Structure formats: structure tokens, C-alpha cells
Amino acid sequence: MGASSGFLGSFMVxxxxxxxxxxxxxxxxxxxxxxxxxxxxxxxGALAALILATLGIWYLGERSEVYPEAxxxxxxxxxxxxxxxxxxxxxxxxxxxxxxxKIGLMDGILTLxxxxxxxxxxxxxxxxxxxxxxxxxxxxxxxxxIAKVNLIYLLLVALxxxxxxxxxxxxxxxxxxxxxxxxxxxxxxxIKSFHYLSVGLGVTSSVVxxxxxxxxxxxxxxxxVLVSVGLFIFSFIFRQK
Amino acid sequence: xxxxxxLILKNIDFQIERDDTLAxxxxxxxxxxxxxxxxLGLIPYTGVIExxxxxxxxxxxxxxxxxxxxxxxxxxxxxxKEKNNAKILEAIRSVGFLEKSEHLHNDKxxxxxxxxxxxxxxxQRVLIAYALLADPNVLLFDEPTAGIDVSGEETIYDxxxxxxxxxxxxxxxxSHELQVVxxxxxxxxxxxxxxxxxxxxxxxxxxxTLSKLYGEEVHLHKHLERHNLNEH
Numbered sequence: 001m002g003a004s005s006g007f008l009g010s011f012m013v014x015x016x017x018x019x020x021x022x023x024x025x026x027x028x029x030x031x032x033x034x035x036x037x038x039x040x041x042x043x044x045g046a047l048a049a050l051i052l053a054t055l056g057i058w059y060l061g062e063r064s065e066v067y068p069e070a071x072x073x074x075x076x077x078x079x080x081x082x083x084x085x086x087x088x089x090x091x092x093x094x095x096x097x098x099x100x101x102k103i104g105l106m107d108g109i110l111t112l113x114x115x116x117x118x119x120x121x122x123x124x125x126x127x128x129x130x131x132x133x134x135x136x137x138x139x140x141x142x143x144x145x146i147a148k149v150n151l152i153y154l155l156l157v158a159l160x161x162x163x164x165x166x167x168x169x170x171x172x173x174x175x176x177x178x179x180x181x182x183x184x185x186x187x188x189x190x191i192k193s194f195h196y197l198s199v200g201l202g203v204t205s206s207v208v209x210x211x212x213x214x215x216x217x218x219x220x221x222x223x224x225v226l227v228s229v230g231l232f233i234f235s236f237i238f239r240q241k
Numbered sequence: 242x243x244x245x246x247x248l249i250l251k252n253i254d255f256q257i258e259r260d261d262t263l264a265x266x267x268x269x270x271x272x273x274x275x276x277x278x279x280x281l282g283l284i285p286y287t288g289v290i291e292x293x294x295x296x297x298x299x300x301x302x303x304x305x306x307x308x309x310x311x312x313x314x315x316x317x318x319x320x321x322k323e324k325n326n327a328k329i330l331e332a333i334r335s336v337g338f339l340e341k342s343e344h345l346h347n348d349k350x351x352x353x354x355x356x357x358x359x360x361x362x363x364x365q366r367v368l369i370a371y372a373l374l375a376d377p378n379v380l381l382f383d384e385p386t387a388g389i390d391v392s393g394e395e396t397i398y399d400x401x402x403x404x405x406x407x408x409x410x411x412x413x414x415x416s417h418e419l420q421v422v423x424x425x426x427x428x429x430x431x432x433x434x435x436x437x438x439x440x441x442x443x444x445x446x447x448x449x450t451l452s453k454l455y456g457e458e459v460h461l462h463k464h465l466e467r468h469n470l471n472e473h
Contacts, residue, residue: 188312
């Protein structure tokens with residue numbers, strides 16, 4: 001999980017979409033709530049809600065040059081509130097913050113497959129995605145369908161958040177997409193190293209965070225996030241000039 | 242061409258022959274970049290644009306939307322378009338990265354430098370190399386010297402001149418500088434939201450067309466030929 005969110009996050013930071021990644025995880029909550037109400041695996045509920053939101057963001061992004069950020073902010077906090085109201089009480093804490101211990105075998109396998117899928121597809125579109133970030137004009141002039149590439153990317157983000165929500169909860173999953181990548185950006189000298197660092201940092205924060213959480217009996221979500229923040233602060237001090 | 246319900250450009254009608262060099266001039270907001278984007282098929286338009294059957298168009302945009310901190314090296318950028326390292330080296334050399342012994346960059350080290358660390362002129366040359374990688378026979382230069390200092394400008398125009406001499410390369414460039422236009426172009430298209438004039442520089446650029454382009458009284462001074470100046 002750390003690896004795939006790190007990898008995807010590297011693009012998100014380059015596309016200057018970091019806050020979208022964070023807000024997106026809030027959208028998962030109503031999805032989870034509804035899924036729990038109907039007895040479905042919450043991951044699917046989250047995924048459904050996220051895909052809807054993703055399509056919305058993609059459509060808005062294509063229609064206008066600038067992300068209508070205020071609108072997005074309103075939308076996301078609204079869905080968080082709805083989710084808070086809908087989620088059955090006993091599950092609320094877990095939905096918000098995730099719980100490593102409750103991961104079943106089925107979930108583990110799903111997550112593994114999901115992560116592999118994410119890696120493969122992202123690697124396949126990474127060249128086009130990057131060119132689109134560097135210069136949309138150049139990409140389009142080479143007959144690359146930037147709209148399609150962006151959509152695939154956003155759907156992958158939806159997937160990674162849906163998968164991560166079980167571990168980290170809806171409030172913090174976004175952080176795992178952004179922070180390792182932001183840290184990597186401070187240190188990387190080339191795109192290749194940027195991607196590797198993002199992935200590596202994602203994995204490191206996850207592993208260390210989980211270990212710490214188990215040892216000190218705290219929630220895994222916040223632990224992982226704080227580890228990644230710690231790494232970020234380190235990187236900030238040793239920034240590549 | 243229409244953007245957001247504003248009519249940007251209308252009444253454009255011109256023809257270029259192979260191996261020509263066309264300069265496009267006009268004030269800011271005249272629609273020059275828009276014309277390029279239409280020519281590249283990046284934006285919708287009404288009317289007809291016809292290229293020769295084997296036209297391969299290379300595009301050198303005015304700038305990239307990159308921040309200084311984008312961790313993308315020149316080599317990685319060029320590899321977006323071409324996997325063959327030998328071709329990449331050739332492209333880098335053809336835009337002049339070996340000629341001067343710039344203390345920081347020579348061919349190998351340019352490749353390892355991040356795009357954000359290059360100077361304006363160096364980045365422009367990398368963009369030109371990028372366009373050249375696909376062996377184009379048409380090159381579109383959008384204001385190749387915007388934001389570049391005087392010596393950098395010279396390098397870019399020398400490069401363009403070198404490219405001109407290549408057989409079968411049609412060049413279209415947007416510029417603000419009239420003396421460059423005179424020196425390098427065999428045809429000029431004057432734009433100010435519509436076609437003001439088209440033709441060889443001596444004909445298309447005169448007091449009348451200049452005032453239609455730039456408004457106030459703009460004076461055109463004919464400079465002495467270059468070889469006369471060198472006699473000082």
C-alpha cells in the first residue's frame with residue numbers, strides 16, 4: 001500500500017493536485033457508511049463513492065482551466081459531514097482512522113491485487129502523464145489524449161484511496177498519497193529517483209508506522225502519517241538546492 | 242478561432258512553400274500563438290488548413306509549465322520522445338551544446354541537468370532539440386527568444402539560420418523583432434486579430450501595416466548592411 005500510494009503520489013505532487021488527494025479521502029466516508037449499512041465490504045462502498053467523485057473532478061478539470069477549488073472544498077466537506085451522519089456509531093472510529101488489526105485475508109488479497117494493478121497501469125501511462133504535466137501543448141501535438149490519460153490517473157487515485165481507507169481511515173489516507181511524494185521531491189535529482197524515493201518513503205513510513213503502532217498500542221493511521229511527516233521534515237533540512 | 246465566445250482570429254489566408262521561412266509578427270494578444278495552436282490541431286477552428294502529405298511538424302513552444310523544482314533531467318525529458326541514446330546526443334549537439342565550453346554544461350552534463358536549472362537560452366535549445374528528435378520537415382517556433390538575454394538570442398537565431406540551410410525544412414517563427422524578420426524570413430505574416438498583410442518583408446512590413454499592428458507612429462530605420470558596420 002505504501003508503495004502504490006507513494007508511486008501515484010509522485011504524480012499528484014507534480015500535477016499540483018496535493019490537496020485534491022487529501023480531500024478525496026473524505027469522500028470515501030459516505031460510501032463506507034452506505035456499504036456498512038447494507039452489509040457490503042466497506043472497501044467497495046468507498047470505491048464507488050470515490051469513482052463518482054473522481055469523474056466529477058476530471059470533468060470539472062477538463063471543462064475549465066483552473067480547478068474550481070472552492071467548489072471542490074465545499075463538496076468534500078459536505079460529503080464528510082454526510083458520511084459522519086450516516087456511519088453507524090460503533091464503526092465510526094474505525095472508518096475515520098482505520099484499523100490494521102481488523103484486516104481479513106480477503107481484504108489483504110484485494111489490496112495486493114489492487115496495488116499491483118495500480119503499479120502496472122501507472123507505469124504504462126507514466127511517460128504520457130509526465131509529458132502532460134511538463135507541457136500540455138507538446139503532449140497534444142504528439143497526439144497524446146491527455147484527457148484520457150488524466151482520467152485513468154484519477155481513477156487509479158480513487159482505487160488507491162479506497163484500498164488505503166481500511167488501514168488509515170478516511171481522514172488520513174490522503175496524507176499517504178501526498179507526503180512521501182513531497183518528501184521525495186525535496187531530495188530527487190531526476191524523475192527516476194523521484195519515483196523510487198516516493199515509493200521507498202511510502203513503504204518505509206508504512207512499515208515503521210505500523211511497527212510503532214503495534215508496540216505502543218496506538219492507532220496505525222496516525223502513526224504512519226507522523227512517521228512520513230518526520231521524514232519530510234528531515235528531507236526539508238537536507239533539500240537539494 | 243473562438244475561445245470562450247471571444248473571436249480571437251479571423252480572415253486568415255496565406256500559403257507557404259516548402260523550405261520557406263515565414264515570420265509571424267504582431268502585438269501582444271494578436272493571436273499569433275493561437276494561430277500556431279490551430280496549425281497544430283490543438284484547438285478548434287473554422288476553415289481549411291492543408292499540409293503537404295508528408296509533413297512532419299515539430300513544435301517549439303514558448304516555454305514549459307515547469308517549476309524550478311521539477312526533478313526532470315534533460316535526458317529524461319528527451320527520452321519522452323526518443324529512446325535511442327545516440328540520437329539524443331546528436332540532437333543535443335546539433336543545438337550547440339558542445340560548441341562553447343560553458344563551464345557547467347557540456348554534452349554529457351547537460352543531459353544530467355534538471356530542466357529547472359537551465360538558463361532561458363539553454364532551455365530553449367533543449368526544446369529545439371526535442372522538436373528535432375522526430376526529424377520534422379516543418380518547425381514551428383513560438384517566440385524563440387522571449388525572456389532571453391542578447392547573447393542567448395544570437396545563439397538561437399544562429400541555430401535557426403543553420404537549420405534553415407538544411408534542405409527541405411519549412412520554418413514558421415513568431416517574433417517581435419523586425420530586424421530579425423528582415424534578416425531571416427522570406428515571407429512575413431502580420432497579424433492583429435486578423436491578417437493585416439502577407440508577403441516578402443520589404444512589401445508586407447511598411448509604415449502602413451506597422452501602424453495597423455502597433456498603433457502609434459512606429460518608425461522603421463533601414464540599417465547599414467552588416468559588412469559596412471564592421472569597418473569601424
